[in-house]
Amino acid sequence: MRRYEADILVIGTGGAGLYAAIRAADGGGRVYVRDKGLIGRGGSTVGGAGVSAVGPWSKPGDNANVQFRDTVIGGAYLNDQPMVRILVEEAQQRIVEMESWGLKFDRGPDGRYVLDQAGGHSYPRVMTISDRVGLQMVKVLRNQARLRQIERCPDVMACRLLIHNGAIAGAIGLDVGVGEVVQVNAPAVVLATGGVGQLYPSTSNPIQNTGDGLALALRAGARLLNMEQVQFYPCGLVHPPSLRGFILGIQEYAALYNSEEERFMARYEPELLEHTTRDRLARAIFTEIVEGRGTAHGGVYLDATDVPKETFLSFQHEYEVARDRGFDMQLVRLEVAPAAHYFMGGVAIDISGCASVPGLYAAGEVSGGVQGGNRLSGNSLAEILVFGARAGAHAAGYARGAIRPTPEQAQAAEVEREIRGLVNRRNGRLTPSQGKQRLRRLMWQYAGVIRDGAGLTAARYELIGLEQELLPQISMSGPSLLQNHSLVSYLELKNMITVAQTIVQSALERQESRGAHYRQDFPEEASTPFCIEVTLEGGHLRAARRPPVMSELRPGSGEEGAE
Amino acid sequence: MTSAKTFQVHIQRYDPDREPPCYTQMYQVDFHPSMTVLEVLELIQQDQDSSLAFRSSCRSSKCGTCAVLLNNKPVLACREVLDGGDITLAALPKLPIVRDLVVSQQEREQRLEQIAVEQPRAVALPESKVDYANVSRCIECTICTAACPVGYEMDRMEPRPDLLSSMIGAGIPVSQGEGVPVEGNIDHCSLCLCFNSYSYTQPAKDTVMLLDRLGVHVAVPQQQCCGMPMVGNGDLDGARRRAEANLASFLPWLEQGYDVVAACTTGSLMLKEEYTGTLGLRAAEALASRAYDLGEYLRILVEDGLLELSKLKPVPERMSYHTPCHLKAQRIGKPFVELLERIPGMQIEVLDTICCGLSGSYGLKNEKHDLSLAVGQHLLDALAQSQPDLAVSECGPCQLRMRRGTGLPTKHPVSILWQAFDEDPLCHGVQK
Ligand SMILES: Cc1cc2nc3c(=O)[nH]c(=O)nc-3n(C[C@H](O)[C@H](O)[C@H](O)COP(=O)(O)OP(=O)(O)OC[C@H]3O[C@@H](n4cnc5c(N)ncnc54)[C@H](O)[C@@H]3O)c2cc1C
Ligand code: SF4
Numbered sequence: 001m002r003r004y005e006a007d008i009l010v011i012g013t014g015g016a017g018l019y020a021a022i023r024a025a026d027g028g029g030r031v032y033v034r035d036k037g038l039i040g041r042g043g044s045t046v047g048g049a050g051v052s053a054v055g056p057w058s059k060p061g062d063n064a065n066v067q068f069r070d071t072v073i074g075g076a077y078l079n080d081q082p083m084v085r086i087l088v089e090e091a092q093q094r095i096v097e098m099e100s101w102g103l104k105f106d107r108g109p110d111g112r113y114v115l116d117q118a119g120g121h122s123y124p125r126v127m128t129i130s131d132r133v134g135l136q137m138v139k140v141l142r143n144q145a146r147l148r149q150i151e152r153c154p155d156v157m158a159c160r161l162l163i164h165n166g167a168i169a170g171a172i173g174l175d176v177g178v179g180e181v182v183q184v185n186a187p188a189v190v191l192a193t194g195g196v197g198q199l200y201p202s203t204s205n206p207i208q209n210t211g212d213g214l215a216l217a218l219r220a221g222a223r224l225l226n227m228e229q230v231q232f233y234p235c236g237l238v239h240p241p242s243l244r245g246f247i248l249g250i251q252e253y254a255a256l257y258n259s260e261e262e263r264f265m266a267r268y269e270p271e272l273l274e275h276t277t278r279d280r281l282a283r284a285i286f287t288e289i290v291e292g293r294g295t296a297h298g299g300v301y302l303d304a305t306d307v308p309k310e311t312f313l314s315f316q317h318e319y320e321v322a323r324d325r326g327f328d329m330q331l332v333r334l335e336v337a338p339a340a341h342y343f344m345g346g347v348a349i350d351i352s353g354c355a356s357v358p359g360l361y362a363a364g365e366v367s368g369g370v371q372g373g374n375r376l377s378g379n380s381l382a383e384i385l386v387f388g389a390r391a392g393a394h395a396a397g398y399a400r401g402a403i404r405p406t407p408e409q410a411q412a413a414e415v416e417r418e419i420r421g422l423v424n425r426r427n428g429r430l431t432p433s434q435g436k437q438r439l440r441r442l443m444w445q446y447a448g449v450i451r452d453g454a455g456l457t458a459a460r461y462e463l464i465g466l467e468q469e470l471l472p473q474i475s476m477s478g479p480s481l482l483q484n485h486s487l488v489s490y491l492e493l494k495n496m497i498t499v500a501q502t503i504v505q506s507a508l509e510r511q512e513s514r515g516a517h518y519r520q521d522f523p524e525e526a527s528t529p530f531c532i533e534v535t536l537e538g539g540h541l542r543a544a545r546r547p548p549v550m551s552e553l554r555p556g557s558g559e560e561g562a563e
Numbered sequence: 564m565t566s567a568k569t570f571q572v573h574i575q576r577y578d579p580d581r582e583p584p585c586y587t588q589m590y591q592v593d594f595h596p597s598m599t600v601l602e603v604l605e606l607i608q609q610d611q612d613s614s615l616a617f618r619s620s621c622r623s624s625k626c627g628t629c630a631v632l633l634n635n636k637p638v639l640a641c642r643e644v645l646d647g648g649d650i651t652l653a654a655l656p657k658l659p660i661v662r663d664l665v666v667s668q669q670e671r672e673q674r675l676e677q678i679a680v681e682q683p684r685a686v687a688l689p690e691s692k693v694d695y696a697n698v699s700r701c702i703e704c705t706i707c708t709a710a711c712p713v714g715y716e717m718d719r720m721e722p723r724p725d726l727l728s729s730m731i732g733a734g735i736p737v738s739q740g741e742g743v744p745v746e747g748n749i750d751h752c753s754l755c756l757c758f759n760s761y762s763y764t765q766p767a768k769d770t771v772m773l774l775d776r777l778g779v780h781v782a783v784p785q786q787q788c789c790g791m792p793m794v795g796n797g798d799l800d801g802a803r804r805r806a807e808a809n810l811a812s813f814l815p816w817l818e819q820g821y822d823v824v825a826a827c828t829t830g831s832l833m834l835k836e837e838y839t840g841t842l843g844l845r846a847a848e849a850l851a852s853r854a855y856d857l858g859e860y861l862r863i864l865v866e867d868g869l870l871e872l873s874k875l876k877p878v879p880e881r882m883s884y885h886t887p888c889h890l891k892a893q894r895i896g897k898p899f900v901e902l903l904e905r906i907p908g909m910q911i912e913v914l915d916t917i918c919c920g921l922s923g924s925y926g927l928k929n930e931k932h933d934l935s936l937a938v939g940q941h942l943l944d945a946l947a948q949s950q951p952d953l954a955v956s957e958c959g960p961c962q963l964r965m966r967r968g969t970g971l972p973t974k975h976p977v978s979i980l981w982q983a984f985d986e987d988p989l990c991h992g993v994q995k
């Protein structure tokens with residue numbers, strides 16, 4: 001087993017992880033960056049529509065206070081308000097910094113920024129780079145990481161956080177690039193592993209978004225926040241299979257039909273039709289499907305054939321990708337259903353990115369608090385910049401003052417033993433991918449767009465079944481660790497089951513409907529908002545309620561604004 | 564399932580722990596319309612063989628991690644739709660394979676680290692020159708590097724999109740002038756390319772003189788532009804017309820047993836590979852099999868004892884040599900350097916340079932001038948560093964760039980060889 005010594009270990013290299021690494025390096029620490037895929041090719045890379053920020057460029061009347069209010073109201077008051085304040089104040093600084101590093105936003109003929117209007121924002125404030133803002137951001141951040149010669153290594157999956165005397169001491173990883181178990185000793189670890197979309201059969205998220213960071217943090221003793229808050233994008237393709245989960249922005253202009261040729265939104269929203277909020281649209285589609293009015297592939301029809309050709313110019317990538325596979329939206333209807341898109345819950349952190357375990361940091365989609373119960377468009381790419389930078393800077397400061405932890409040989413040896421034991425399991429009945437499919441079906445059925453107590457309780461038992469009966473049936477492909485994707489996939493599945501359990505636990509505890517969480521048996525919002533924190537205590541999950549930090553805005557005062 | 568149409572997927576696998584490490588495995592996969600290469604790989608991994616290793620992430624042509632070779636052509640696995648015919652898949656070339664279809668990006672990443680600059684766009688170009696909307700589409704899949712016939716590592720320039728864009732062809736046809744041939748009636752034939760025929764004729768003359776003195780029968784048949792500028796600008800029909808005219812003119816000589824020698828690396832590459840490859844001219848195969856680059860040909864003559872290099876006198880100038888891209892593409896080494904280095908006392912330094920930036924007609928275009936200069940800047944820097952008396956390259960455009968950029972005199976290596984040869988009366992007697 002190879003061992004490395006670092007001051008700050010960053011796990012995950014989306015926007016949040018890269019920004020954290022850059023700041024940590026500027027803070028003087030020795031930074032190690034690891035990703036289970038290639039560097040900077042994750043959720044941030046596919047983030048397309050834009051990044052929301054107020055600044056000198058904002059429309060008259062728009063400012064940080066307005067964005068604050070939009071974000072908290074959109075988030076159904078589950079947001080941590082001091083964090084939202086920081087988001088809306090600091091996003092512009094990060095944007096300006098990114099521009100100084102070479103990022104270039106779209107500008108109109110007048111030289112001003114193009115600002116898009118998006119749902120939940122009361123002013124147009126989403127800054128764009130065609131349909132690829134995330135891709136460009138990650139390129140720029142990677143360049144900065146290169147400039148600083150930060151130690152970064154792909155193909156390393158973090159498997160376990162090391163704890164010594166109640167504080168972080170580093171992490172153990174599986175390096176499939178060289179085929180070894182590796183240990184990084186570091187007093188500070190930043191988790192930036194992104195979202196959980198892969199827990200669902202249809203998702204916009206890349207394959208790496210399996211919630212690993214959440215499972216690792218939970219096992220290390222950290223608190224997880226509002227785990228029930230999974231955002232579903234209403235229209236993701238269900239067919240062709242190669243594009244399952246691919247989300248369509250053109251939805252905003254298209255009409256939806258069920259298999260009975262009915263424009264069903266007229267029943268749910270007689271006035272707004274498809275122009276209602278995303279969560280309501282998702283629920284309506286989901287209802288049509290479960291009530292038997294779905295299409296052959298389990299969706300509804302999205303009809304964009306009447307959308308003017310010019311409109312498609314803003315959706316170049318999605319149009320081309322579907323057309324290449326023989327689905328030209330200008331000519332044919334597409335089959336769509338809600339796709340898991342964004343995770344508002346996550347590791348509970350403070351404004352500096354500190355989790356509840358000393359030395360543990362989290363930033364980006366893996367962390368919770370900023371987005372509350374619903375994320376507005378563009379707020380996530382802003383969050384990863386702002387809180388990635390904060391977590392990195394604070395971690396560097398912490399590492400400077402921290403006593404170097406004694407290397408944890410025993411825990412590392414245990415992980416290595418577990419892995420070596422696993423890879424020799426050659427005669428199970430299922431491949432890891434087949435195992436993942438089982439989990440996804442279960443999550444879609446019970447913990448998807450619409451939930452209820454009975455289903456969630458059933459899910460809880462079935463998840464125990466998956467953990468105890470399904471996992472041991474899974475076969476590995478061979479003893480070498482070199483690019484052993486079946487092993488990676490198995491470890492992911494294990495994490496996915498753990499995360500699924502926290503989602504279900506939290507969803508059972510939230511006996512109301514709020515944000516993206518909808519309980520058929522409790523369709524109303526409770527009068528006072530509350531957060532749910534899940535922890536692992538003595539091998540058992542525990543869910544507890546606490547009030548959100550509402551330092552500026554309370555329900556009822558929302559419409560007046562935050563003065 | 565039984566009624567589904569199936570097809571064969573042959574995967575070139577690699578496992579360093581196995582003996583032999585490289586092997587091909589066949590899988591039978593059920594076909595359905597709209598199926599992509601990535602879907603095939605996922606299905607195999609899920610249902611047939613979980614040991615199969617490949618990369619992917621976004622499944623939607625945005626992350627650039629899934630590139631593989633499909634039937635020898637580099638493609639994005641998640642974007643490439645299949646038609647139900649049998650296929651062969653392999654790892655991308657030019658990068659080290661780790662396992663199966665997974666290649667390592669580490670070396671590339673390290674190189675990029677070495678060239679990383681603080682403010683990417685400002686270094687090379689004024690803002691207005693950058694087609695940012697276009698280059699921002701690059702997803703760094705490295706397919707262009709895999710596909711590039713001359714081994715230019717296009718993505719090596721990332722994240723400097725300004726430079727990247729300069730490598731993307733302009734697509735503007737150049738004017739279609741006809742060639743005025745260098746007439747001659749000697750034997751073994753030489754095709755001297757346009758640059759040598761029209762602009763700077765000295766190398767062509769020196770070539771004929773030298774070959775003649777070595778006892779080679781040189782003929783210079785009627786000829787036109789080889790067609791490379793048209794290929795480079797997307798005018799394949801125009802290129803084909805040129806190629807066919809040249810073929811018609813050269814075939815009679817080939818039948819008499821002549822070889823074809825080009826004093827320009829672009830021309831020799833064109834004759835060897837592009838007439839049959841890009842232009843698909845079957846009739847050009849005979850020509851291709853007998854085509855030589857001048858340096859390559861002279862190296863054979865040396866091996867055959869027609870020319871004794873150790874007896875030649877060095878030229879006094881200190882020389883820096885720049886390797887043309889079209890020479891690298893021929894994978895024949897640097898024959899002229901080998902020859903010149905064997906002349907005692909010759910002072911020649913081989914520069915560690917990539918592309919001169921002119922890239923055929925590209926850099927000659929007004930609107931591409933700045934981009935082209937930026938690409939070639941490293942060459943000018945290298946010359947400034949080594950301060951030779953003479954800049955040498957067998958490519959006309961490369962010489963042009965060096966001459967204009969530094970004010971140094973430039974020469975084709977054949978002229979140096981001729982000079983060394985001509986100055987030594989002892990050698991004049993070497994005859995066939
Ligand atoms: C299709 C799509 C479109 C979107 N569009 C927008 C938009 O327009 N505007 C907006 O604001 N937001 C958008 N989002 C959301 C936004 O892109 C993401 O929330 C955000 O980029 C997440 O960034 P991150 O750095 O937290 O995580 P990611 O960018 O997902 O990075 C996580 C990284 O961690 C790595 N990793 C995971 N587990 C491990 C492990 N165990 N060990 C090592 N490495 C690990 C992964 O490989 C990955 O590289 C979109 C999301 C999607 C999927
Ligand atoms: S320019 Fe090259 S690396 Fe970029 S997307 Fe095109 S083929 Fe891929």
Ligand code: SF4
Nearest residue numbers: 711712713715717730
């Ligand atoms: S020679 Fe230049 S234009 Fe041609 S493929 Fe290579 S990089 Fe592209």
Ligand code: FES
Nearest residue numbers: 622626627629641
């Ligand atoms: S998987 Fe991302 S480009 Fe193919």
